[in-house]
Amino acid sequence: MSKGIKIAGMTEIMGRRMKESWQTSPRVTYSMSVEISAAEAFIRTFNGAHEQENLKINYNHLLMKACALASKKYELFNSSVEGDEIILHHEINIGLAVATEKGLMVPNVKSVDQLTFKELCQETRRIIQGAREMKLNYDDICGGTFTITNLGMYGIEGFTPIINQPEVAILGVNQICTRLMMEGETILTKRFMPLNLVADHRIIDGAMAAEYLNQVKGSLEAPEMMEA
Template sequence: MAADLNIDITQVTGTGPEGAITEKDVTGFAEKAKTAQPKISPTAGVIAAGLGIDPGQIDKDGRIMKADVLAFKQNADFLKFADPQEYTKPMSAMRKIIASRMSISQETSATVNYNQRVDTTAMKQLREELKSTAKITYTDILVKILSRVLLEFPLLNSSIVGTDIVTRNYVNIGVAVALPDGLIVPVVKFANKKDLGAISSEIKSLAEKARNNELETDEITGGTFTITNIGMLGMESFTPIINQPEVAILGINTIMDTPMVVAGQVVIKPMMNLSLTADHRVVDGSVAAQFVARLKELIEKPGLLLL
């Protein structure tokens, strides 16, 4: 019995005839050992109490020291993750397409990223003024601005076919829509021919069809430039991946109240970062910089769209 209970029989005091050790002596010793407080140094005791460790859990012959407590804690932390689990599920059809296209895009384009901070005061005022007549979003306004600027900078609205660069006199802007299983990019065709109200209505309609899985093939093809807005998720900057065979994509970030110096005074302005990714095979840095500067100008002075 002593061996089964892992007891050193020489430590048990017998109460039987002539000091013989009885079964009761062994079980009593075992119970006493369970409740006995182990010997522990003062420092180790303080550390154990602070860590919520019962010294009785530490298997140590002799006095428990600081190193014993810390070793026990480290082992306990490890055991929490000693049985890691991995779960495997097949990619959905949509995720397979996204994975393939993103990989191809990264392998195809020589991408360069450009970031520009813009003051959205005027754009916010415009949106507020239009609230009574239409529910205009920042994405709607930015698509309208892009439809103008892309015609001024046709290389950003182009694509490569073989060894040729194809430019266009029209603008088809893809607007990325997040879905539970991935991302889809419906296209606003001939955005340069449409007013802000028409663009807004079409974006809402396409987004609703995307969420209901009702988009036609024609509504997700033919894009010449893409915009992706994750500002509502609080992102300050990111690097969007070009939607092939396009040569550029614009990422829209969150609007943040930011201290700015204006005429020597510190004022709070609603600032937003534009994140442009462009294919350097077609778009040189100077062209991309001018393109972003023009976007900034029209975002900060949207009234110029009337000219």
């Protein structure tokens, strides 16, 4: 026998926002892969140095910082549309999609471009824990200017996330993959993280999206340059 489940609470709110986004933003998806050997080494070094403090960074922290720095350079990625105006935000607040028992939540870390990785690690841990325990405050949920959603740990090889209104772009992160590469006459095995940037084409064109992704790629492939 069929069973009906009433759409309510967070599911209702998320559904309404996703419908609004789908009807509002003309979306284009741009894909690029990042070679992660330097990122892996940076994570190992950082976590080893902060083991006594129980601080561990992961790819999400590097992605958040890389996107924040790219948004600082390409300010339209840190904007929203209100009526016939583009609002450029002075803070770069990166939202991170978090799966909870009651549905998806997107808390955000404020002024990510100004944080050290230690500070970013501490604040990200706080908002993720708060989301899962339903203990976030209003400020944790509101004010985001760019969102990252990472499905790589679920084995997802490619997806097109829906923009989190009123933002104008979102980054989807896919499963890390291994590829054989030729360098001269030598065959090497390298690991790559595929990224999908979805952008509102009213505001962001293809050339700008490509420049933004290349900036993110450059930061992830030289993560030591991102430390504030």
